[in-house]
Amino acid sequence: xxxxxTMGLSKRYRDKWAVDHLDLQVExxxxxxxxxxxxxxxxxxxxxxxxxxRPTQGEAVIFGRPIRDAAARRRVGALxxxxxxxxxxxxxxxxxxxxxxxxxxxxxxxxxxILNTVGLPAAEEKPVKHYSMGMKQRLGVGLVLLxxxxxxxxxxxxxxxxxxxxxxxxxxxxxxxxxxxxxILVSSHILGELSxxxxxxxxxxxxxxxxxxxxxxxxxxxxxxxxLRADLPxxxxxxxxxxxxxxxxxxxxxxxxxxxxxxxxxxxGQVLTQAGIAVEEMSLHRQDLEGYFLERMGGEKHx
Amino acid sequence: xxxxxxxxxxxxxxxxxFYIMLxxxxxxLMMLVCLVSxxxxxxxxxxxxxxxxxxxxxxxxxxxxxxNMPSLDFIHECLSSGFLLIITGIGMSIQVSGDFSSGYIxxxxxxxxxxxxxxxxxxxxAGVYSAAITAAGIVFALVSPVFFGLRPAAxxxxxxxxxxxxxxxxxxxxGLMALSLAALTRSSVLGITLxxxxxxxxxxxxxxxxxxxxxxxxxxxxxxxxxARSQPIPLPGPQQMAMILGCSIGxxxxxxxxxxxxxxxxxx
Numbered sequence: 001x002x003x004x005x006t007m008g009l010s011k012r013y014r015d016k017w018a019v020d021h022l023d024l025q026v027e028x029x030x031x032x033x034x035x036x037x038x039x040x041x042x043x044x045x046x047x048x049x050x051x052x053x054r055p056t057q058g059e060a061v062i063f064g065r066p067i068r069d070a071a072a073r074r075r076v077g078a079l080x081x082x083x084x085x086x087x088x089x090x091x092x093x094x095x096x097x098x099x100x101x102x103x104x105x106x107x108x109x110x111x112x113x114i115l116n117t118v119g120l121p122a123a124e125e126k127p128v129k130h131y132s133m134g135m136k137q138r139l140g141v142g143l144v145l146l147x148x149x150x151x152x153x154x155x156x157x158x159x160x161x162x163x164x165x166x167x168x169x170x171x172x173x174x175x176x177x178x179x180x181x182x183x184i185l186v187s188s189h190i191l192g193e194l195s196x197x198x199x200x201x202x203x204x205x206x207x208x209x210x211x212x213x214x215x216x217x218x219x220x221x222x223x224x225x226x227x228l229r230a231d232l233p234x235x236x237x238x239x240x241x242x243x244x245x246x247x248x249x250x251x252x253x254x255x256x257x258x259x260x261x262x263x264x265x266x267x268x269g270q271v272l273t274q275a276g277i278a279v280e281e282m283s284l285h286r287q288d289l290e291g292y293f294l295e296r297m298g299g300e301k302h303x
Numbered sequence: 304x305x306x307x308x309x310x311x312x313x314x315x316x317x318x319x320x321f322y323i324m325l326x327x328x329x330x331x332l333m334m335l336v337c338l339v340s341x342x343x344x345x346x347x348x349x350x351x352x353x354x355x356x357x358x359x360x361x362x363x364x365x366x367x368x369x370x371n372m373p374s375l376d377f378i379h380e381c382l383s384s385g386f387l388l389i390i391t392g393i394g395m396s397i398q399v400s401g402d403f404s405s406g407y408i409x410x411x412x413x414x415x416x417x418x419x420x421x422x423x424x425x426x427x428x429a430g431v432y433s434a435a436i437t438a439a440g441i442v443f444a445l446v447s448p449v450f451f452g453l454r455p456a457a458x459x460x461x462x463x464x465x466x467x468x469x470x471x472x473x474x475x476x477x478g479l480m481a482l483s484l485a486a487l488t489r490s491s492v493l494g495i496t497l498x499x500x501x502x503x504x505x506x507x508x509x510x511x512x513x514x515x516x517x518x519x520x521x522x523x524x525x526x527x528x529x530x531a532r533s534q535p536i537p538l539p540g541p542q543q544m545a546m547i548l549g550c551s552i553g554x555x556x557x558x559x560x561x562x563x564x565x566x567x568x569x570x571x
Contacts, residue, residue, distance in 0.1 A: 051416050052409060052571040068416055078413055084406035088319055097310045101414045143410065 001028045003183045008058035018044040020207035033198030034187035041207035042187040050078045077149035083140025087129035091139045102147045118142040134165035154186045195289045226259040229281035243271045307424035324394040332443040340451035343369035375458035379537035381444040385502040391433045391474045392498020395481035400491035418566035429478030437471040472551040473530045479558035486565035501528040
């Protein structure tokens with residue numbers, strides 16, 4: 001079941017499309033890693049999904065209902081950019097205010113439970129402005145957990161955290177997903193971290209969805225492959241397919257042949273040489289997740 | 304809606320800014336009453352004369368007047384400068400812009416997507432804020448003379464309540480001005496600046512100059528700053544009541560529409 005579905009969702013600021021006909025689908029139980037360069041449109045997409053920004057075109061549904069539907073929104077918790085917290089109030093007071101805003105029953109009990117879940121002391125009275133970045137981020141996650149949502153929208157929740165804070169956040173998100181069954185859409189540009197938790201990925205570039213892929217499919221795509229460049233690539237590929245009975249291979253636009261199954265490089269060379277096809281390059285290649293995403297996002301630019 | 308008002312009031316009572324504004328109100332009034340008591344004190348007069356200062360019959364009459372002043376007149380003398388408007392405007396600017404600078408507005412607009420609910424809750428907050436500052440000003444103006452040896456004659460409580468209402472009305476509208484400017488600019492700077500200029504009478508003076516220059520009617524009398532400063536006697540007559548009521552509601556409507564437009568048209 002699709003928890004989030006967008007159809008041609010678009011947002012234009014003056015003459016620039018921040019989000020451009022985006023089709024995104026998040027399934028129940030996913031940890032959806034939303035990946036893109038700075039300015040690719042991740043935060044705007046999340047703001048559109050939260051109703052903080054109005055779409056120029058297209059629509060989005062959450063739990064099968066329009067995003068402005070009150071019943072659907074009650075099932076969503078959202079942390080967009082920095083956590084929205086009053087700096088002069090304590091963490092507990094910030095949560096109590098939000099609980100009052102949501103009209104929760106027995107807010108004090110719920111707030112204490114949430115503080116316990118995110119690992120913050122309930123008796124902490126110091127104002128939020130004196131919190132560390134990690135404490136603020138955990139409090140931000142606590143804020144979105146109020147009201148018992150089924151879906152979390154988290155925009156860069158590990159930004160600015162130290163390695164210990166990142167690990168704690170990762171464990172918290174995994175716990176919420178596995179133990180409580182929450183669906184989580186998390187945007188980040190720290191790909192290594194995202195790859196440790198995500199079950200599905202969406203890659204966005206210049207406001208457009210480049211690819212949506214499950215973690216399993218990604219694993220397959222990132223498998224070892226034999227990289228080959230040969231004279232007459234079309235002929236070489238057809239020959240190898242026939243002679244070596246290859247099933248998993250692809251021809252890249254620039255004439256590169258990638259063979260994804262176990263194959264003897266020496267045999268490949270022999271087949272091609274015997275057919276009079278010159279081998280220009282041949283090597284074994286292992287692509288990591290980061291490499292894959294960078295490639296899909298159009299090069300080795302900063303992500 | 305009710306939840307929004309509830310959290311606004313709760314936050315107001317927890318915020319340091321509100322208590323600082325109350326303390327500033329108290330401090331300014333104490334200073335003012337201290338000065339008034341010094342002028343009215345016969346011993347100070349004698350000391351001034353001994354130092355060679357000229358004490359005229361007018362000074363003595365004024366001293367006498369201060370001593371015999373009913374408490375309502377004394378309150379009016381203390382509060383007719385327009386500083387309640389300044390305090391309310393500054394306080395509301397800080398309070399509302401805090402929603403934007405802290406990012407809490409994202410939580411509010413996510414949980415309560417109808418932006419007009421936010422504006423309505425802030426209109427009520429402006430009412431509460433200005434009422435609290437007005438009430439504090441009146442209470443401090445009533446109590447502080449005692450600490451400086453002045454004993455103004457008691458005025459009827461109903462008159463004081465009426466006075467409070469007519470003082471509160473323009474202050475509330477200034478609170479809405481602060482709201483509309485904070486919603487428009489997402490910052491407190493413009494709201495604070497205009498509150499100071501409005502309460503201090505600068506905008507009214509400038510408007511008067513412009514009106515004189517172009518031979519327009521005296522438009523400055525309709526400004527909130529003028530309403531708060533131009534009352535010669537504590538309780539306004541029917542014509543002045545209508546003026547205060549009409550102008551306050553008119554400006555409140557303008558600022559409410561401005562706030563609604565800013566919230567509806569601009570993304571968070």
